[in-house]
Amino acid sequence: MLYIVRMREVDLRRIDLNLLVALEALLDEKNVTRAAHRLGMSQPAASRALGRLRAVFSDALLVDGPGGYVLSSRAEEVRPMLRRILAGVGELLEANSFDPATATGRIRLLMPDLQAAVLAPHLLARFAREAPSLDLDIVAPGMNGIEALEHGVADAMVALIDEAPAGIHRRRLYDEELVTLMRAHHPALAGKLTLDRFLALEHIVVSVTGVGPAPVDEVLARMGRTRRVKLRVPNFFAAVEIAARSDLIMTLPSGLARAAANMRRFVSLPPPLDLGSFTMSLAWHARQQDAPRHIWLRRAIVTAAMDMSSAIDVGR
């Protein structure tokens, strides 16, 4: 039968490991008074520490010799090991730092299509500027975004998150609405855009990954209605060029729609059905809360979202 108690642990619980720091000073200095000074304690305290070390090691460690103390054989034997151990402890306790400028590796970020289309350029720009050797992998979250965070498959997720489950942290990034976009002289602008007229028109859907239904179609499905998706393209700019030269219309996040509207070739209208408004948030696992690499990532994403908003606002 297995017993969990291990010899090493039993011993170490009874040993004052802080004595090892004193031991190093004593063996280096070969003089209790100087070692005390180096340790920032009084000479009697250092003397007693030596006494305790002598008990622990069952060895004198420092013995009288010409000109004062010299190291015992055991002390000579122990000294290099002691150095290595304390060096190891130093590394263990070393400030946990992260330098984006030199960091390598890959960040895996979950984000829906349309949000990626508008936020990714800003995030990539920030990566290029601050973390040139850090790679970014943006993936549609699918059904299991939270699980991906929990299993460490993904580093963070940008999504509509109503409630973060236990162990998942969340921060609001920006609010989002859907708007309908059509070319400036579209025939449908001659009258009010009713739902029936909206559904009679032909639509472009922008889908970077081609995965999952567009939010509009989800709402329409709940109403028992459908629209004609004439075209589905992975590239926002392709969609813009096609819509500018046709009667196809697009329903997009307001941020993205505003970027297109700035081109003066488009008119932006509220959709003729309540698609609601939603908050895009950043989610990550609690495990990574204090990791410097992750702190930098979160700041980069938050800043990219702000860059995105201000870039659009300035252009208006």
Added chain:
Amino acid sequence: MLYIVRMREVDLRRIDLNLLVALEALLDEKNVTRAAHRLGMSQPAASRALGRLRAVFSDALLVDGPGGYVLSSRAEEVRPMLRRILAGVGELLEANSFDPATATGRIRLLMPDLQAAVLAPHLLARFAREAPSLDLDIVAPGMNGIEALEHGVADAMVALIDEAPAGIHRRRLYDEELVTLMRAHHPALAGKLTLDRFLALEHIVVSVTGVGPAPVDEVLARMGRTRRVKLRVPNFFAAVEIAARSDLIMTLPSGLARAAANMRRFVSLPPPLDLGSFTMSLAWHARQQDAPRHIWLRRAIVTAAMDMSSAIDVGR
């Protein structure tokens, strides 16, 4: 640009190194109450130790997850380093001599299933005779036996070792072949045991841990062939009893097979496929080369292997 300032001596005087022992228990157990018990202290004391460790590391170390605490990224990073450090401290403090008769603690030895089945009884007998208070934990090596040695997770390993990497010492123990065993009046003995007839028969596999494929199946897989493993049992003697009363056959290390053949209820045959021959070696980390405890262990294992060979030879 970040600079890592390493003022180890200044830092370590202010750090309670005794916390490192608590840290190991907490990270192993992922449960404050159990860690407390293991450390021989109350749960509140362990909780406060965790609090102090969180301050020292500026990291939560243990975070809420499904089913309780999980390790933070920082904790995962720190854990192997911590193990090495505490192992080093253990060695530092170890008595310059080792008396097996009074020694306590646990030896962790990596060894594959079938080798364990035949060597372990001899080793345990030696432990009972010479080191009655020293416990032995035999574990299947898995993929990372060498790493386990390097990280101090295991004390030694018995395995097929082609080349020992830097820092790992090796010593030959014994040579091993696989043979096929079947009951004395098995119908298959009426003719020559061809590979096809071998594969048509039903097989017992002895697997102490139930981990990993049997060597026969690995060779067969490379040939694009499979056999019918009718039964997989963890206990060699159960296998013997079943095989003695059925048409199931076993392919085992020759040492083990010979022990069963001595029972006169079995016939031992060469397998109808070249399973090769291999040398079992003992491997250990250079760090432990001169440690008296480890010297004794190595001698015990080598002697147990010789006991194993001579016990089988005498019985023939």
Added chain:
DNA sequence: TATACAGCATGCATTGGACGCATGGAAATC
């Protein structure tokens, strides 16, 4: 839904052991 249980964190009182001051003995130097 209510109850029971497990686990973690914190308030409070206690105390053991490390600390510094003071001192004296031993050894070395002048």
Added chain:
DNA sequence: GATTTCCATGCGTCCAATGCATGCTGTATA
């Protein structure tokens, strides 16, 4: 012999870690 340096020890103080007690939170079960 006097002086200085170093080490070890007596004594009193104090503080940080400890355990008991407790309450909150989350999970499982009836």
